[in-house]
Amino acid sequence: MVDEPRDNPYIRDPDLDFKEIGDMSKEDAKEEVEDLREAIEHHDYLYYIKNDPVISDPVYDTLFNRLATLEREFGLVEENSPTQRVGGEPLDSFETREHVREMLSLDSSEDEEEVRRFDERVRREVGEVSYSIEPKFDGFSVEVVYLEGEFDRAITRGDGMSGDDVSKNVKTIRTVPLKLNKAPELLSVRGEIYMPKSGFHELNEERLKKGKEPFANPRNAAAGTIRQLDPNIVAERPLSIFFYDILDCSQEVKTQRETFELLKSIGLRVNDLNDLVNEIDDFIDYRNEIMKMRDELEYDIDGVVAKVNDIDKREEMGKTARHPRWAFAYKFPPKISETKVRKIIVQVGRTGKLTPVALLDPVDIKGVTVSRATLHNEEIVKKLGVTNGSKVKVERAGDVIPEIEEVVEKSEGEFSMPNSCPVCGSDVVEEGKYHFCTGGISCPAQLIGSLQHFCSKAAMDIEGVGEKVARKLVEEGLIETVADVYSLTKDDLVELEKFGEKSADNLLGQIEESRETDLASFIYALGIRHVGRERARLLAENFSLQELENAEKEELEQIEDLGPEVSASIYSFFRNENNIQTLNRLKDAVGEFERLKVGDEFEGVKMVFTGSVRGYTRDELKELMEDHGADVTSSVSNETDFLISGEKPGSTKLEKAEELDIEILSVDEFEKKFLNKIT
The missing domain is CATH 3.40.50.10190 (BRCT domain)
Known part of the structure; x- marks a missing residue:
């Protein structure tokens, strides 16, 4: 257990009545900063590692903000201060660095006989042994080095001899201490970075809402995050770590059990499912028990590991070119077909259609990891009986699209589609088996598709805004509604990847010309449900834009080819508050419109x-x-x-x-x- 700092006023019941900055000397500030750093590191340990906080979140935030203020006002910022976990400037690339000691992979098998053969070989070579046993984490392996108790660097496993320096990214992980308690002068430890299952599903939910592809599994999500060149992105994502091996240490450690004890005592997070056994049968039993628990754990594991406990005997056994001869991983068989529904979310597509999607505990199906399955519509969800927490059988329809075939074990509750759009809050309308968001041009989930449609030739005829450009404009935050097209500047565009000055000038010229469009094209560009080019022309012939905005359903229904369903869609569009705001901005940009003047020169031809x-x-x-x-x-x-x-x-x-x-x-x-x- 990490010792509680003594004589630190910010550990228990901290006094938040701080001295005024203007009344402090730099020496006063330095003393308070040291206390605050020590206290915040300790509170991070209690919260993120021990799960036993002693202060409230608001109190923690007050201490953290006080530290940040003092560091800024007195020029006391240090690299390993808790305030430096929040990210930083993006990197151009990662530097390659050698490991203190090589990081080997493990020999492994799903076959019990292979495990027994490993045990026989160990005992034949070094005699009687005990095994330190632990879960095998399915995450992202890193070396973390501490010098004199302070975080120095973090390096990916790479080829085992060297890897990428991901120090800035790893420092953002709250379960990685920046300072250790009574640590050895040199400590190089191996850890496994992972994404908790709950955080993984929340991240995928956010990605789906933004129209992005979800991550296949937590391991891919963790690996992809750590390899981000922008530490600010890493800081926003839920990552954690378990430490489990010492690669090098200035303090002698004789066994794996001592390794765990040392790591815990200095504040490094160790998994609590590790154990010590003397017989291989006990290790096999351990594997079977842990396998039963795997779905309930908050982290992914793909097996268990047995390591010769005695370090001297390890040295005696040595290693092969790829793995140590004193350790073996007893792998779990892949999870096939059956898995658990973590949450049913509703995804809004580019046309406004709402589709229920099941976020799943990742499961292997025919060699492909599946973490979500479409449920198509409310009727199918209710027919299958799928709810949050259900155990389900999943298949890949046509070997491509994951679908839930049946519910194996039901959970309480019932799913129903929302009455308002989960993205923009607009009303949801039911059309047959499907539900649609009425937000149209104002709905962020529909924005990329709406922008493409708005700029298409038959609409505002702004050439050059295809799917790729539309996505870039939205993802870079330059477009939040289609009206933002008319606020784009040359500086905005040339900063986009692969968008030169000539392309920017051409696009701005197209945007300027689009201000002269006709009413039918403008109505079509709005993307009102059920209003294609022909109906847009029909509306433009019978209404000015202002008349159309104020038209009642009955007026619309009197127009040929506008039945109750189409009229209701048009009426709802122009009553949506978000659409009204966007429309007003568009009118400021392109002006008002009168009815389309129709000639009769070729009447009857x-x-x-x-x-x-x-x-x-x-x-x-x-x-x-x-x-x-x-x-x-x-x-x-x-x-x-x-x-x-x-x-x-x-x-x-x-x-x-x-x-x-x-x-x-x-x-x-x-x-x-x-x-x-x-x-």
Whole structure:
């Protein structure tokens, strides 16, 4: 047990009536800073390692903030102060450093006979032994070095001889002490960084809400986090560590049990499931008992380890090129199919559809680790009876998409879809078996898709904002609603990866031109559910933008092709407070709109296009002709008046037109007869 610091006023019932900064000398500040650092390190130990805090969170925060203030005001910041755990400047790359002593992997097997053969070999070579036994953590191995009790560096295992210096990242982990209590002058320890299961599921939940791919399992999440070049990202993620081996030490240690005792006494976190046995049968029994517990543990393990307890006998046995000959890992078989549902969350897709997703304890299915499964819709969840805490059988549908096949063991409660969007709080509407967020352009979960749609050619026609650019703009925080498109600057854009000055100028030019769009394109760009290009044009013909915003459901239903469901969707869109705010910003950027003026020059003319017409897409021609009264269809019939034949026309339409004796116009004839009259 780490000794409680003596004569430190900030350990128990700390006095928070601090002296005024202006009344303090630098010597006064230094003395208080030392007490605060010592106290905060001790409180971190009690909270994160012993799980036995003696002060409240607000009191801890007050002490921490006082320390940060004194360090800043008196220039007393030190590298290993508790205040330096919060991150720091991003790194360009990791430096490669050698280990104090090589970090070998373990020989392992799932076969009990292999374990017994290991024991026979050990006893044959060094006689009677006892084994120190412990869980085998499924995390990320690191060497942590302390010099004179202070954190010096942390290095990934790498190739066993050297690894990446990840000191800045590891220092952000609260269970890694920055100062040790009565530690040896030199101490190099091996530890396993892991992500607690609860933290893993919370992290994946956040990633899913943001439209990002979740991590496959806690080990990948921990490894990916430690390899981040930005320590601030590491500081935000839930990581912890267990220490379990001494690589080098200036103090003599004779057994593995003494190793654990020393580590605990100086404040390093040791797993409490370690034990000592004399017979290999006891180790095998231990493995079977721990395997039963694995699902209930807050950390992932994939087996147990037996190590010869006596250090001298270890030296006598030596090592191979890859692993020590005095240790063996008895692995668990992979978890197949059956696993536990940690939590059912609701993911909002780019179209606004709400989909229930089960976050699972990671399970191996046909060689692939699965940590989530889609539940499709509320009906399926209720039919299966899936709830938080259920034990379920999972399959990979078509060997690709993980799905829950059945509930093996039910848990209490029942799932139901939320009435409001879990991301933006907008109302949720039910359409058949599915639920949709009504937030539209204001919903962050739909933002990347909304931005792409808003900028598409048929909408605001802002060329260059595809999926990749849209994602970059959103992830960099430059776009929080589609209205932010009109606030982008050249400096914003050129700072984006692979976005040069020319690209920035081109995009800004496109944005500027989009301010001159027509009402139909603007309505379509809003991405209202059930309102495609044709319905947007219909709305623009019958309403100005202001009239549309204020239109009642009954008014909308009177328009041809706008039934109750579509009208309700339009009505809800313009009553959503978040949408109103975004819409007002858009109107400030592009102005108000009047009704679309529709000509009647070609009223009653029915035409079909085949092939391409120079300067126009098929959609643009259709829109242009219909805006002036023509009826453009996709197939030739007895009612067709003209077939316009462009470049590379389809033979079927030409043959049908000739068969029905329909007038066929070349591009030049079409321009003379129609286009020149309206352009």
